[in-house]
Amino acid sequence: MKNTINSTAKRILLLNVSVVVFAIAFFGGIANGNEVADGAAQVIVLKLDDVVAASSSNALPVSPRWQRITDFLKESNIKASYGIIGYSLEEDNESYFNWIKDLHNGGQIEFWNHGYRNRKSTDKAGEFEGAYDEQKVSLVRTQTLAKEKLGIELKVFGPHWSGTNEGTVKALDEIPEIKMWFYGPNHSSKVVFSRHFTLENPTHVSDFEKFKTAYEKVGHDKKCLALQGHPASWDDERWQGFVKIIDYLKSKGCTFMTPSQYMMTVQIQHD
Structure with a gap:
């Protein structure tokens, strides 16, 4: 009996250690951008902003520029993520x-919550720079619309044309289905994808x-x-710049993932 108790205690201890190691590697690795391990492929998560419907005069459901990048990603077998603005x-x-x-059903593109409001240049403040209660209304509105109109639960957030604050x-924190945050603060309870630099400059x-x-x-x-x-902002010259960037990242041996795929991959690696 004593040996059985000792064996059980050892398994519990090992399990607790594994959980701690996973938490440090998983959350610290994503939030702080730890260095690539020897022999590991660097992961690229394409955060592509501002999906909205095309104008009624357009034959496509989205702008030709959004269709262009979607076709390119399909042909190149590259995974990415698209931010939906909720009002659309x-x-x-x-x-x-x-x-x-x-x-969404194809699994190559993950859609995420890019706020609700169609901000104008005349707006004095961003959607996520004000009071907590107003921000939560916006977040929940987009989450609800995605569920009702699309049957999709959005798991990632990134603000549209706005800073953020403690609100x-x-x-x-009060929306558990959102697991990840693009460019959020490291003290968030969510998995944070840090901002080091972007595709654009x-x-x-x-x-x-x-x-x-x-x-x-x-x-x-x-x-x-x-x-x-x-x-949607990329004319032909800017588009060619993007294509060159993708070719360059491929030459470096990078792999492209959706946010949820990366989160799951890291979790599996540490189970």
């Missing part, structure tokens, strides 16, 4: 909804040479890079 789900638009659902932290401009300089300086040794871009 208000009006019934079956072609737009089906476009999102088809991509954002509190509001997200300046914002909306995908410049390959500037990207390469940033990557070689601060990005080459990170385990995971979450790279933001705005495909």
